[in-house]
Amino acid sequence: xxxxxxxxxxxxxxxxxxxxxxxxxxxxxxxxxxxxxxxxxxxxxxxxxxxxxxxxxxxxxxxxxxxxxxxxxxxxxxxxxxxxxxxxxxxxxxxxxxxxxxxxxxxxxxxxxxxxxxxxxxxxxxxxxxxxxxxxxxxxxxxxxxxxxxxxxxxxxxxxxxxxxxxxxxxxxxxxxxxxxxxxxxxxxxxxxxxxxxxxxxxxxxxxxxxxxxxxxxxxxxxxxxxxxxxxxxxxxxxxxxxxxxxxxxxxxxxxxxxxxxxxxxxxxxxxxxxxxxxxxxxxxxxxxxxxxxxxxxxxxxxxxxxxxxxxxxxxxxxxxxxxxxxxxxxxxx
Numbered sequence: 376x377x378x379x380x381x382x383x384x385x386x387x388x389x390x391x392x393x394x395x396x397x398x399x400x401x402x403x404x405x406x407x408x409x410x411x412x413x414x415x416x417x418x419x420x421x422x423x424x425x426x427x428x429x430x431x432x433x434x435x436x437x438x439x440x441x442x443x444x445x446x447x448x449x450x451x452x453x454x455x456x457x458x459x460x461x462x463x464x465x466x467x468x469x470x471x472x473x474x475x476x477x478x479x480x481x482x483x484x485x486x487x488x489x490x491x492x493x494x495x496x497x498x499x500x501x502x503x504x505x506x507x508x509x510x511x512x513x514x515x516x517x518x519x520x521x522x523x524x525x526x527x528x529x530x531x532x533x534x535x536x537x538x539x540x541x542x543x544x545x546x547x548x549x550x551x552x553x554x555x556x557x558x559x560x561x562x563x564x565x566x567x568x569x570x571x572x573x574x575x576x577x578x579x580x581x582x583x584x585x586x587x588x589x590x591x592x593x594x595x596x597x598x599x600x601x602x603x604x605x606x607x608x609x610x611x612x613x614x615x616x617x618x619x620x621x622x623x624x625x626x627x628x629x630x631x632x633x634x635x636x637x638x639x640x641x642x643x644x645x646x647x648x649x650x651x652x653x654x655x656x657x658x659x660x661x662x663x664x665x666x667x668x669x670x671x672x673x674x675x676x677x678x679x680x681x682x683x684x685x686x687x688x689x690x691x692x693x694x695x696x697x698x699x700x701x702x703x704x705x706x707x708x709x
Contacts, residue, residue: 376670376708377678379416380409380697382452382603383436386427388625388687395428399436401690406440408694409447412701416448418482418680421455422633423491427686429629434467441475450480452568452603452680453550457486457505458495461529464509465516465537472541479541482568482601483509484550489636501528503555510547510563517541548601557581561588566599571653571682578602579672602669605682606655608662608699615656618692622685623654655681659703666708 383402387395402419409417419436422429430436433451440449449471454464464481472479485502486492492499508526515522521536549560550568560567567585569578582600589598605623609615624642627650631639642650655665666679683696 376666376675377415378666378700378705378708379414379418379448379678379680380683380700381416381418381680382420382682383418383430383684384420384422384626384686385430385436386425386626386629386686388427388622391687398428399439402436402684403439403443404690405684405693405697406447407443408697410444412697413705414447414697414701415678416450416480416680417444418450418452420452422488423458424494425629425633427629434471437471437479438474441471441478444475444478447478448480449475449478450548451482452548452601453482453484455486455491456483456509457497457502458491459509461509461512461526462516462522462532462535462537465513468513468545469517469537469539469541472543472545473539477542480546480548480566481513482548482550482566485556488633504528506549507559507563510549513547514544517544546599548599552577552581554584557584558588561585561598562592562594565597566601566678568601568603568680571603571605575668575672578669582673600673600677601680602673602677603680603682604653604655605685606662606665607683607685608659608696608704609656610658612657612661615658615661616651616654618688618696619654619656619683619685622688624650626686659699662700662704663707666704670708 385398387398406417419433421433423431433454437449468481485506505528508528511524512532515524516537517540521534522532526532546565548566548568549564552570552573607615607619609618628639628642655662683693
């Protein structure tokens, strides 16, 4: 089982008075720490027009991370496919892939925030079809020769031959928990990313479905399951929770706003407790025990994105957590 981390969002909490440039310096520091710790991957996330400065430019961020790392997989978790010009996305992804020496994975999803879709003038009811269309265009753009796909959303795509091509076919990862989304990933992508809200039972059901779909359709077993969950490594359960709590609950409140399109002033006590139950935190031994439950249910061939980046909890604290993951958790699963 491989273990990576992220998701870098560069959000600035109201109690954080650092300039935005310092938050971008922070993810460079943490990217180096991830590489040096021997973790498998680092991930950036995308949203737009957020008052806390949530990272919007995934490709520039990944390009910068490519320059300060040597070994780790770099990817988007998740890029909002309907909001992109797919030809430009194909070009930018190829650029990051070449800069990183073939370490790029492109994670895509349909998005949900009405404000984002309105600002980009993209109808929300087209988002599923636009994601599928983007996947087809990307595949065509990275293949030898021009794109042959006739897009219903983007004029002038057919016949375009992007240059340079990526160093190889960049792996495509699709997100989503609904049955159609999971099966879409199984049929058209190279990987699926499970949202952190899913229980282990819910994960197993979807992973079994993916494997069944690929077998029924004669697809190979070269398909990656990414599992996403928030957490932290500390000296004790209490220490780890105290370190991650403020940043974790802050980002969950902002996600509630992003997904609903409405202001969420505070999380209920019930929701806070539910989120604490979902997270994986504690000593290295505690974390290993929880990760073993995922491995027992899903098998060894999963890539666990242990989400240790929580806005405002401190660069040194997050770097130490990453180091302990590499020194004391990753070797157990090697």
